[in-house]
Amino acid sequence: MNHFTYRKRVLHAEEVPLSAIADAVGTPVYVYSTATLRRHFRVVTEAFGSHPHLVCYAVKANSTLAVLKLLADEGSGFDIVSGGELARVKAAGGKPGKVVFAGVGKTADEMAQALDAGILFFNVESPEELELLDAVARSKGKRAPFAIRVNPNVDAGTHRHISTGLKTSKFGVPFEEAMALYTRARKMKGLEAVGVDCHIGSQITRTAPFKAALSKVGGLYKELKAKGHALRYLDIGGGLGITYTSETPPSPEEYARAALSAVGDTGATLIFEPGRVLVGNAGLLVTRVLFRKKTPARHFVVVDAGMNDLMRPALYDAHHGLQPLVQRRGQEVEVDVVGPVCESTDVLARQRKVVLPKQGELYALMSAGAYGMSMASTYNSRPRPAEVLVDGDAWRVVRERESVEDLWRGERP
Numbered sequence: 001m002n003h004f005t006y007r008k009r010v011l012h013a014e015e016v017p018l019s020a021i022a023d024a025v026g027t028p029v030y031v032y033s034t035a036t037l038r039r040h041f042r043v044v045t046e047a048f049g050s051h052p053h054l055v056c057y058a059v060k061a062n063s064t065l066a067v068l069k070l071l072a073d074e075g076s077g078f079d080i081v082s083g084g085e086l087a088r089v090k091a092a093g094g095k096p097g098k099v100v101f102a103g104v105g106k107t108a109d110e111m112a113q114a115l116d117a118g119i120l121f122f123n124v125e126s127p128e129e130l131e132l133l134d135a136v137a138r139s140k141g142k143r144a145p146f147a148i149r150v151n152p153n154v155d156a157g158t159h160r161h162i163s164t165g166l167k168t169s170k171f172g173v174p175f176e177e178a179m180a181l182y183t184r185a186r187k188m189k190g191l192e193a194v195g196v197d198c199h200i201g202s203q204i205t206r207t208a209p210f211k212a213a214l215s216k217v218g219g220l221y222k223e224l225k226a227k228g229h230a231l232r233y234l235d236i237g238g239g240l241g242i243t244y245t246s247e248t249p250p251s252p253e254e255y256a257r258a259a260l261s262a263v264g265d266t267g268a269t270l271i272f273e274p275g276r277v278l279v280g281n282a283g284l285l286v287t288r289v290l291f292r293k294k295t296p297a298r299h300f301v302v303v304d305a306g307m308n309d310l311m312r313p314a315l316y317d318a319h320h321g322l323q324p325l326v327q328r329r330g331q332e333v334e335v336d337v338v339g340p341v342c343e344s345t346d347v348l349a350r351q352r353k354v355v356l357p358k359q360g361e362l363y364a365l366m367s368a369g370a371y372g373m374s375m376a377s378t379y380n381s382r383p384r385p386a387e388v389l390v391d392g393d394a395w396r397v398v399r400e401r402e403s404v405e406d407l408w409r410g411e412r413p
């Protein structure tokens, strides 16, 4: 469900024609819909009904301050993976008391910042990390609330680059070793065990892998409680997929029903860490056609957005829908839509049937709200895109386009 629709052949974000934004702000530009973001958050949090739960939006999916602020205003918590993300959450008005902190490589500084901020808990991913967290907390005379991120060895059935719950993955502590680690942590004065955590991957489109993982970690949670650990939280991670083309992921309601059937009887407050499902279909990337170029093998459309602006196709072979901002009738041809970056992987859309555009025409790459701008780089010394947030018939720039001077800030020729 999103609020990007054609009206009289013109693609709109809510009430605003996207071409008006492109003409005013230039291209490439990311555009997000307030109504879609709000709706997604509400559907997800309401799916868990009256069961005690907290939605902690996974900041890495889209860490733009305006997006974080909108979700904070809805009551969202946040799942962070760095000190930088914690700073963003605070700058956007998010409550540190609703923050959980994951990641295999937290530094002592990042741990100290999070302890000072008073986050809800740390999701610890190794024995050495646990020891460092204990030491940092003791040096401050504090106890660090933590959960162990357990690797349940479950195949999420998604792209191998975004699977995190297999035993060959760098993430989490092997399921079989988790119990012993909780026992060890009991003797550490700087720690307080408050929960169990898992996250098995991203863009998951079936409920079975979630169920398999959750019944394992739910069992562990109950065992730990029986042994006297005063746990309160079961963090079930994120990973719920969205529709890019023809995927049919479970709805938030189906997902929540599966989660509650697996772990609803633990008595734990459930923490859910959705990223993509909240923001993915709430954003798109608008780009302008520079050139058409025909070779014996292919018809290329060269646009002004590249893999540095939207990395997912190059990184994961990801598919983004391609839609003209103004629909035109005409003969369809099969094209590859490519960016200006000097890499063969800079293909934003492969073998798509379109009415051959004219130079200067505008396209939207759909479902680009998640892992779009947050993964953008300045490769080829290309300033990153501007970002716009639409709300009804109003819109505003929420991040200015970077300038080339921004790119060399701090450099010393």
Ligand SMILES: *Cc1c(COP(=O)(O)O)cnc(C)c1O
Binding pocket: 058, 060, 061, 079, 081, 102, 103, 199, 201, 202, 203, 237, 238, 239, 240, 273, 274, 275, 276, 277, 370
């Ligand atoms: C990336 C990540 C998420 C969010 O994943 P989505 O697929 O975007 O929902 C949640 N939790 C952790 C620990 C993550 O690393």
